[in-house]
Amino acid sequence: MRRIAIINQKGGVGKTTTTANLGAALALQGRRVLVIDMDAQANLTLALGIEPDPSKPSSYSVLAGTATVGQAIVPTAIPNLRLLPANIDLSGAELELASAMGREFVLRDALTEWNDSERTRTGRDGADYVLFDCPPSLGLLAINSLSSAGEVLITLQTEFLALQGMSKLVEVVQLLKKRLNPELTITGILPCMYDSRKRLAREVLHEIRSYFKGQVLPVSIRSNVKLAEAPSYGKTIFSYAADSSGAQDYMAVAQQLIEREGQWPALAGLPKFDPQAKAPLDAEAQAKKEARKAVRPPPPRKKVPSQVAPQPVPPATTTTPRPSSTLDIPPLPPDAFEILSVLPDAS
Numbered sequence: 001m002r003r004i005a006i007i008n009q010k011g012g013v014g015k016t017t018t019t020a021n022l023g024a025a026l027a028l029q030g031r032r033v034l035v036i037d038m039d040a041q042a043n044l045t046l047a048l049g050i051e052p053d054p055s056k057p058s059s060y061s062v063l064a065g066t067a068t069v070g071q072a073i074v075p076t077a078i079p080n081l082r083l084l085p086a087n088i089d090l091s092g093a094e095l096e097l098a099s100a101m102g103r104e105f106v107l108r109d110a111l112t113e114w115n116d117s118e119r120t121r122t123g124r125d126g127a128d129y130v131l132f133d134c135p136p137s138l139g140l141l142a143i144n145s146l147s148s149a150g151e152v153l154i155t156l157q158t159e160f161l162a163l164q165g166m167s168k169l170v171e172v173v174q175l176l177k178k179r180l181n182p183e184l185t186i187t188g189i190l191p192c193m194y195d196s197r198k199r200l201a202r203e204v205l206h207e208i209r210s211y212f213k214g215q216v217l218p219v220s221i222r223s224n225v226k227l228a229e230a231p232s233y234g235k236t237i238f239s240y241a242a243d244s245s246g247a248q249d250y251m252a253v254a255q256q257l258i259e260r261e262g263q264w265p266a267l268a269g270l271p272k273f274d275p276q277a278k279a280p281l282d283a284e285a286q287a288k289k290e291a292r293k294a295v296r297p298p299p300p301r302k303k304v305p306s307q308v309a310p311q312p313v314p315p316a317t318t319t320t321p322r323p324s325s326t327l328d329i330p331p332l333p334p335d336a337f338e339i340l341s342v343l344p345d346a347s
């Protein structure tokens with residue numbers, strides 16, 4: 001399983017939007033995806049059209065040990081995309097976990113147990129990709145996600161102060177790598193809500209690219225109102241506005257990840273990136289399409305010669321440059337993150 005934590009301790013920088021839509025893009029590319037809502041706001045759960053419900057198993061139940069991952073996972077409207085939902089109960093989890101034994105590894109152990117049982121049952125991993133939607137803090141919920149992940153994807157907004165807090169975040173990832181999870185790497189930085197018409201946004205993107213040389217993904221997520229509207233309908237961008245720039249951008253990020261799959265033997269044999277992949281229409285969209293068809297007048301009849309030359313098919317647009325290698329995390333500054341500082345080294 002390729003496990004990616006989507007993180008930034010800043011709020012409102014596109015973590016949930018990225019988890020939902022990148023998860024959907026990968027699922028539309030034939031990957032079996034599990035997205036995990038690790039935020040008590042349950043925005044990811046809502047964005048995928050699922051009502052947060054404290055009476056049902058959730059990420060909180062998994063952390064509390066009252067449900068297994070398998071019991072808590074639910075399907076979504078997108079085939080191949082499953083969710084480990086959250087609800088308000090998760091807001092108490094940080095405090096409850098604080099005194100638990102192995103508090104940093106509760107999620108990791110639960111995921112491993114689930115994956116092992118899936119392997120025994122089906123002969124393969126429970127998912128190809130697991131994406132963690134982290135809360136806007138660096139507490140135990142984020143730490144549990146980072147200990148469970150193999151990779152980190154940092155989202156940031158191309159606005160004033162975008163870089164503020166980044167050194168702290170990189171510091172925490174570095175510390176985690178050293179003490180808890182040696183395999184953790186930063187896969188990339190994903191600029192979100194980018195508006196190329198704004199000079200400030202262009203300048204900030206330039207600054208981010210020069211500060212984190214080679215580590216910023218070549219794709220930025222453009223500011224797109226459809227991305228902001230889709231969650232209120234409980235849909236991903238691919239069901240809500242498949243032709244929007246948001247859908248194109250998240251599909252391009254999925255392409256970046258798929259192009260690196262060679263490093264994961266378990267992902268060998270998955271289909272190549274398909275630029276034409278589309279979400280199946282849901283019942284409402286299907287009905288609208290039928291209605292449009294019904295009112296549309298039939299096209300005028302042409303006097304067509306019996307032999308029509310076939311139209312040339314345009315080449316697939318897969319020109320996005322290959323990503324840079326994973327980030328070499330810079331040396332750790334001396335002041336350590338409180339929770340982690342008391343822990344022994346992983347090695």
Ligand code: ATP
Nearest residue numbers: 011012013014015016017136193222223224227228
């Ligand atoms: P939090 O830290 O509170 O969990 P977050 O980092 O998960 O926030 P999101 O919830 O993904 O951030 O995004 C914040 C807001 O910005 C949401 O209303 C979302 O719909 C909107 N948004 C996200 N990405 C875009 C975009 N590319 N264009 C326009 N709006 C966006």
Ligand code: MG
Nearest residue numbers: 015016039043
């Ligand atoms: Mg969020």
